Amino acid sequence: MTKAPAHRMKTTVGIIGGGPAGLLLSHLLDRAGVDSVILERQTRAYVLSRIRAGVLEQGTCDLLRAAGLGDRLDQEGLRHSGVNLAFQGKVARIDLEALTGGKVVTVYGQTKVTEDLYNARDSAGARMVHEAKDVQPHDIETEAPYLTFEHEGLAHRLDCDFIASCDGHHGIGRQMIPSSSRNEFELRYPFGWIGVLAKTPPPNEELIYASHQRGFVLCSMRSETISRYYLQAALQDTPEDWPDDRFWDELKQRLPSEVSATVIEGPSIEKSITPLRSFVSEPLSNGRMFLAGDAGHIVPPTGAKGLNLAVSDVKYLSDALIAYYRHGDETGLKSYDRLALSRVWKAARFSWHLTTLMHHFPDEGAFREKVQKAELDYLVGSKAAMTAFAENYVGLPL
Ligand SMILES: Cc1cc2nc3c(=O)[nH]c(=O)nc-3n(C[C@H](O)[C@H](O)[C@H](O)COP(=O)(O)OP(=O)(O)OC[C@H]3O[C@@H](n4cnc5c(N)ncnc54)[C@H](O)[C@@H]3O)c2cc1C
Missing domain, CATH: 3.30.9.10 (D-Amino Acid Oxidase, subunit A, domain 2)
Known part of the structure; x- marks a missing residue:
């Protein structure tokens, strides 16, 4: 039997998942005065202990700096102007900086990116619910979507204008897009x-x-x-x-x-x-729910693109939501799928190519x-x- 919601909250954007995508989205929206609440299934300690990505693209670093998240990145991040390919007993260096007119990558662990985002969210007094159980999106195709969840044994309801599914590959958001209008493309490597x-x-x-x-x-x-x-x-x-x-x-x-x-x-x-594995789900939106990051796609880590794609999705989505609230402009929301997927597929191609090129x-x-x-x-x-x-x-x- 469904419990009646004991506690009702309201926000503008309800975010499922407090990984890098959800935290960054909440941060960027907040800087533009758009309210959000993050519902995260795990404890904060668990989220902070996950060791995953390490290589940040130039555009990711530029975005983090512009969002006020660059201090520790610039102090502790390792700037790499080249990368090496070894095969047949030899090593060849690719000079990234010289070949791209000055662009580099920065080695800075995902754990640190997440910590920086948590610190920024804490200083802004952000609303985050950890150990939110059984998060469920409802009425996503209407103008009044909402999320239900359980926390500390009580049933809760979060009313919002939009839902952002930033809940990773095993999250709930993608599953709420009817299978009749969802296409999943997947390649598993042996x-x-x-x-x-x-x-x-x-x-x-x-x-x-x-x-x-x-x-x-x-x-x-x-x-x-x-x-x-x-x-x-x-x-x-x-x-x-x-x-x-x-x-x-x-x-x-x-x-x-x-x-x-x-x-x-x-x-x-x-x-x-x-x-x-390589995986892309299309579309990345349904009604008033938008997927960002691993919720919509996975790339093999060879190309170091997963976290970077989460950042580019979040950039497109936050720009679109901010334009909607500032100017009533829906163009960005309508073009989110096209814009995000275009970049996702190019990164999926590169990651697949590097994987097949380097593995046995x-x-x-x-x-x-x-x-x-x-x-x-x-x-x-x-x-x-x-x-x-x-x-x-x-x-x-x-
Ligand atoms: C070994 C490895 C190496 C990698 N190296 C790189 C690299 O060098 N560069 C790079 O760019 N990327 C890399 N990646 C990929 C990168 O780690 C991911 O792409 C990135 O974590 C995606 O962030 P996200 O916020 O979209 O998803 P996640 O980090 O998965 O976060 C999703 C969050 O949602 C929460 N959640 C899930 N379901 C629910 C639910 N139902 N309700 C509430 N909350 C929920 C989860 O607990 C989690 O905190 C690597 C990945 C691996 C595994």
């Missing part, structure tokens, strides 16, 4: 990644993406003393299958000797397994390996190809 955070300096100042017959490797970092590594692993693997000794041994075998010689082994702090596909034989090597050779030998890579890696315009 491998996953074992991610290891280790208390040792990274082997190089810049990221190294390595392609090897034993599988892909990404050498990344969180700081000058904390390394972040990812290794291609079997889909069924668990972190227990990767004790530290096996991990360091396998890592070194897959790297060119000039790189493996610089790897410093150390204790792992965290290990996780991620299956790789065990069941696809020698022809594929030869073509893969030819493509890598071409990429690092052609200024045109490197420019196209660099342009996508630093992020297409927002």
Whole structure:
């Protein structure tokens, strides 16, 4: 039996999910005087402990700075003007900055982005409900949508003008778009990644993406003393299958000797397994509900695009909502799908391409390996190809 709402609240934009997308949307709306409430299923501590993205595009950093979130980013973020591709025992550097007319990427952990957003939301006195259970959107195709949820054992109702579903891939928002008007495009890759955070300096100042017959490797970092590594692993693997000794041994075998010689082994702090997939759901809106971030799409992390796409969705959506409240202009709301999806598909293409270029596909034989090597050779030998890579890696315009 449904409980009658014990407590009723009102806001302008009801946001489901307090990950980077939901927090940033709430922050940008607040700066323009548009009220919102965030309903987050987890505790704040849980949200803050998730270790995921690390590479921010130039446009993401510019947006965070313009939104007053740049202080710690500029102090602690590691500015990378290049990225390295390793294959066939050699390493080739792609000079992102020179090839894109001055654009770079910044290594700054998602945990820090989330902390910065929480601090900003706290200082603004934002309304956030953590451990909101059974959040359900209602009447999204009317002018008076609302959300119901349970909190501390009581039933609540949040009336709003619009709903933003920023609740990640397993959230509720997308499921509320009728399947008759929803198209889902999905590609699952036949491998996953074992991610290891280790208390040792990274082997190089810049990221190294390595392609090897034993599988892909990404050498990344969180700081000058904390390394972040990812290794291609079997889909069924668990972190227990990767004790530290096996991990360091396998890592070194897959790297060119000039790189493996610089790897410093150390204790792992965290290990996780991620299956790789590409997924886009269309449309990203239904009536007065809009999907942003992982709620609408997932990319394999190879291209480091997921968080950056969450930021670009939120930019388009916040601009549209602000224009609506300032000028009664609905153009942005009507074009949100087109604008966001156009950028999403370009990032989906790049992430898919980099994944297929760098990983070992065990069941696809020698022809594929030869073509893969030819493509890598071409990429690092052609200024045109490197420019196209660099342009996508630093992020297409927002
Ligand atoms: C290993 C790995 C490496 C990555 N590396 C990068 C990288 O280098 N660069 C990059 O740009 N991206 C990267 N990503 C992707 C990035 O982490 C995500 O794209 C990003 O977290 C998306 O943010 P989001 O706010 O849309 O979703 P999420 O971070 O998933 O947040 C959604 C929130 O909604 C909450 N929620 C879910 N369901 C409900 C519900 N029913 N009710 C209420 N709340 C709910 C969740 O608890 C969560 O807090 C990586 C991802 C992984 C896994």
